Amino acid sequence: MGKAIFDTYIWIDLFNNKNNRQVNLLLDYVSSNSDLIYLTLTIIQEILQGVKTEVDFLQKQNVLMSFNCLGPDWKETSIAAAKLYFNVRKKGITIRKSADCLIAQVSILNGVMLVHNDSDFDLIASGSDLKVFA
Numbered sequence: 627m628g629k630a631i632f633d634t635y636i637w638i639d640l641f642n643n644k645n646n647r648q649v650n651l652l653l654d655y656v657s658s659n660s661d662l663i664y665l666t667l668t669i670i671q672e673i674l675q676g677v678k679t680e681v682d683f684l685q686k687q688n689v690l691m692s693f694n695c696l697g698p699d700w701k702e703t704s705i706a707a708a709k710l711y712f713n714v715r716k717k718g719i720t721i722r723k724s725a726d727c728l729i730a731q732v733s734i735l736n737g738v739m740l741v742h743n744d745s746d747f748d749l750i751a752s753g754s755d756l757k758v759f760a
Contacts, residue, residue: 630655630759631664631696634672641673641686648741651759664694666732668725696732707731714753721746726739730756736749 632655636648651729655663670690709726714721721727726746733740734755740747741759751758 627658627662628638629662629664629736631666631669631729631738631740633740633744633747634669635727635743636741637669637690638676639743646743648743648759651741664696664738665690665694665707666698666729668728668732670695672725696736696738698732698735703728703731703735706735708722708733710750710754714750717753719749719753721750726750730738730754733757754755 630651632648632652636652639649640652650745652663660704673686673690674683677686705722707730710720710731711727723746723757726744727750730740730747730750732738737757739757739759747756747758
């Protein structure tokens with residue numbers, strides 16, 4: 627069990643009590659060694675902007691802040707994420723959301739596995755060094 631970034635939708639599934647392989651893996655990480663769980667600033671933003679009440683916002687913020695966060699140099703990471711998008715597009719792969727390239731680039735730069743349930747990340751991985759949970 628190594629370091630892992632759990633993408634936005636895994637956290638949303640967890641908060642909504644959904645049961646899938648990715649949520650089960652997150653729960654395994656939480657119960658065994660939460661120091662191996664990483665978030666990105668983009669993931670935190672995506673989760674928190676989807677809440678509906680102030681109480682829910684504060685509760686989720688407190689949960690998320692208890693985990694490690696990879697906060698990159700945004701200028702360098704944004705350029706690298708754009709280059710990642712460019713490189714995979716040259717291979718005939720189109721990514722729908724630019725935020726996914728930011729998350730993927732943070733994962734690549736830090737050598738951290740990305741756990742997700744979004745096909746864009748599989749596409750990025752097929753054309754880059756991104757390591758994903760399969």
